[in-house]
Amino acid sequence: MKLQSGLMEYLIFIVIVMALIFAIVIFIFVWQFFSLGGEQAQLTDKKLDYLLDAFVESPVINNPNYQRGLVFDDSKLTAIASLGPEGCQMLESSMGSGWYAEVNISMIFDQCENIRDDGGSWWQVRYRDCVNDLSGKYTRACTSANDYPNCGVWKFCVQNRDEKMKYITMPVNIYRKMNNTVVMGTLKIGVSVQ
């Protein structure tokens, strides 16, 4: 009887030790797994950063008269948007795939255009007359040549858009080719989270 209980005690001890070892092993591998997941999240952030840089730098989107980039040309944006999936494919060829982007006009002082102070020097603009008018034409999407220039929203690679996307937004300048003016806008980029 004493022999049996001693054996049982010993076996139970061994089982506990084995269970501990396996628990430690599982912990190590789960930890590794989660650290790889963190790595993946970092990759998504890095891809977003890269896409922002790529948009800001891209000669296909920016106006060439602004050498330092960051001034989108509305006619180029419209041309790419009007090409649909082909335009998306073109952007993907230099920026990689698995993203969605949207450019919006966020501020436009409609009444300031071509206003000069009659009594003063030629460069004095009467700011009191400026109105930030974002109604109507500037909230319309530019999807074809017919919309241009009475539109202010450009969407690219809409087919890549899904619910599991991580977004980043930044302010940008948009050159209005027809008016020869620069307005403020926002660039929103979404990347698929794997």
Next chain:
Amino acid sequence: MTSTFEVFRILLSILIMVFILLVFLRIADMYMTLQTMKNKIQTVNAFEETVRQVYTTGYPATFQGFTGFETIEYDYDGMGNSGRIKSDAGVKTLDLPVFFRPDRESSLALEKKCEDFGWWRFCWVNTVPKSMRIFFNPVTNTREARALILNISENFGQTELFVCNSTAVAPDLPYSRDDFSYIMANLGYLPSSEIDVCDAYITEPSVLVIIGSVDSAPQPARQNIIIVDPASKKIRDIGGIYEYHDESDIAAFIIGGNSSLDFKKRVFNQSLEAAASVMKARSVLLNGKMKILNRPLCPECPPQLYPKECGGVSYNGIERSDGLFLTFANSLDSLVQNLNSDEYWDELNAVNGVYTQLKSSGCE
């Protein structure tokens, strides 16, 4: 006296200890493999990140390299415009145009280069081992050959460059870019007959570039010797003769041989086709719509300071761009149709010409 239980316990203990030891060894091995793999994946990801930074910022960079890797190769996706890094860490596709000569021993120099056509810009990243040196041997010592060498060297801003004559290599180490420029400038005083084929034994990853005729110069005996013939615009290596168009083609060839040159041509054409379709759509969009006020911003200014007019028909003080944008769109169309023909570069020059006209007309 030892009881049966004691013997059983000792035996079982030994068995379990051996089992635990084996399990631990196996786990340690798996963990080490996993860690090594993770480090390698991180290295490849870091390389991709460095490439992206160089591409977007334009600043050259150094990457610490792939030391510890058992294999590292770079090839090009046959259909698309991407390169693939094949290594112990698996296959990684690079989205950007990258010309890459992998090396496990040395750190890498990364540099962005661009060809600017005004209406379109094509950029790529050159990545070469820091230990790579380029030896030029201008057997044909003409002004064009020397200009070609200087233009090729601009693609390798962080690479050591030398001129080789017979077995002599100049400048001697320690080396500086100024020394190379000085030697190049002085080559102008030397007749071709005084420059012999380079016999110095140049080991990889360094490359010997002979500027001469692909037919008359001695044939390349090793993988790292190439002959560039500016007269016929051909390159010869141990594998055959290939056509090039400009110095960036030669640079791509120096980095990765014929597959790299093929990739450069393919990715250039794809990028050009894409840019042409956007610019064509844009030109059609702007044609007839674009109006620029023909009213000087400062009436007291001399006429040369007036804003430029976007040429075409004048109507009620408004200049319209009718015609010019359409001409540009048509020239782009013609370019895309001739992408794979002999007239390709003539068409590209024609497009650049119309764009220059657009710019000088104040439409851009």
